[in-house]
Amino acid sequence: MTDTAAPPTLDDVARLARVSTATVSRCINSPDRVAASTRARVETAIKTLGYTPNFAARFMAAKRTFTIGAIIPTMENAIFARGLQAFQEELHQRGYTLLVSSSAYKAEAEEEQIRTLVARGADGLLLIGHDRDPQIYDYLAQQHVPVLVAWSYSETARVPSIGFDNRAAMRSLAERMIALGHKRIAMISGISEQNDRARLRIEGVKDAMAAHGLDPERLAPVELPYDVHSGAAAFVDLMSHSPRPSLVLCGNDVLAVGALRGAHQLGLKVPEDVSITGFDDIELAQVVTPELTTVHVPHREMGRKAAQELVGMVEEKRQGVSEKLETTIMERSSVSILRDQSE
Amino acid sequence: MTDTAAPPTLDDVARLARVSTATVSRCINSPDRVAASTRARVETAIKTLGYTPNFAARFMAAKRTFTIGAIIPTMENAIFARGLQAFQEELHQRGYTLLVSSSAYKAEAEEEQIRTLVARGADGLLLIGHDRDPQIYDYLAQQHVPVLVAWSYSETARVPSIGFDNRAAMRSLAERMIALGHKRIAMISGISEQNDRARLRIEGVKDAMAAHGLDPERLAPVELPYDVHSGAAAFVDLMSHSPRPSLVLCGNDVLAVGALRGAHQLGLKVPEDVSITGFDDIELAQVVTPELTTVHVPHREMGRKAAQELVGMVEEKRQGVSEKLETTIMERSSVSILRDQSE
């Protein structure tokens, strides 16, 4: 515990325990390969010295880090929190450590973080969504780092993914809304550039409109950052046009909560005056008044399965296999029924 | 770009550029110490090979990582998000990378993460709050890793902190509430064990009560995890007692939002039937109805200053200096005035 010059090394332990460094190393990594008596001696030495293995040295020698990196677009809101939590729990169980970085939805920042994490020896990487410069995938392939994408399922993408079909999910929400009688539909979306989730959700709405005789071109989604204030401002702006939409579909729950705020500012009642929907079903969705009708995403399941698959890829050096998760529409009280839905 | 055997190393670059490894290393670390022509040659080699320095090797040789670790209690809600975001931005500007782990409010988990981060060569560590096993500070001292605490200011603690006075902040909020005429006060707190922020906020309320002739012993705060559902359940339970409190002080905004939900379930109007306050002033506080009266914490400022101080400690190898940040009471609409406050 004294503040001596430098942290103790394997050598120090070996000397104290009167064994070779190899034996100490074995004590740590495969204890059953060393005699109980020696092991005891070594363990004592480790304790009294307060020895912690140097990770970098370990990595250099063994080429493994038992670290998984994840880069998420933001920590500012809870969109990724629950999924990531489950991801990390599952990793921990399997003896891996999770390192998280956030890219603030910036492509260059993400690329930098990827390189950082790889250089740091991440055994595998979890990325959100498929949209990014293909060069990055080249780099990752060259470095032999397995990658798994979450929050977006795609069978055609270059890397495996555990996620849901954003387009189909949004489409069924929109179709349900149309079935409830909504025709004047507006949309507040996240920024779709470099973000397949946002892009596909817009497409999903258009699919639904086209399938039910509404002109998809008239949707004209407004795109903005995923935060409450943007959502509120966009909503207020949307309501100044006429005719007013009867329904505002939002790209996610955060934006939808913003829209709710906007309605509140305008003195509009939800859902009586206007209906609003979200996407993700984060905790927030049930916390606002009225509770948000939204698309439920199985975040924990996604995180857990992603961890299992990624570790599998790392340990068995195999290609990952994609999995599509089901989403469900949560009908709560932010949407009004405009006409009998049984027609 | 081809998927060759192994990632390129410094040696490969040196060979291709027909220089020594030392020169390549210098090109990367102090470009001005090498002739422009050579540098150009080396840079081309780096590009064509797609070389990325191996971080572990670098760390071993240089003993620096330009990495700062932060361990926060949770990512599940946005309590730490904004501050951490500012922290990371400031670090990035200074050439450091931030690695984040979450301890899920578990002491052992935190300890493990600390060791992991240190073993990984974090040049410095940001921790939340002061309460933890003193041995950890011994370990950190032995390993010569600078530590800074945030979210809680203390002048007596063993390590420096950039934060606010949780006790005083909560005390002034409580005093303000008492001035508004509230006497039947209840409190929903976070779990105070191993959490000085929670503990001090309780103390703050008791201070205020004692100073105004109310018996602090009657506060009997209920302690539970910081999540909306717990808050709601606790609130419902609290309201079943009589006499009902006129004010429920909550340990943070998340719990307060929970209380709001609880009131909603019970059909109670806030603030007419009962007043509720939070702490932190996260985005959520302004997003719920009614907007939450709460204590505003300068999260971004805290994050920024913490980064500056911690980097200073790392680079100048000096003791850190603590700083107390001011909090302000945000009076919004979740509190009612029971009597003329000018008395």
Place this chain on the structure above:
DNA sequence: GACCTTAGTGTAAACGCTTACATTTTAAAT
């Protein structure tokens, strides 16, 4: 008792970088 396993341990060579020091080249000063 000689021979073979096997369990336990030690020796030493990587791993990919940085950097002190040595050496060579270049330019400036005479």
Place this chain on the structure above:
DNA sequence: ATTTAAAATGTAAGCGTTTACACTAAGGTC
């Protein structure tokens, strides 16, 4: 042209581990 200093580059010794391989000692087998 020669000398001298400064700039550019090279050489090689670590950094703290892991692990292939070599070795020793202790039982088992006949």
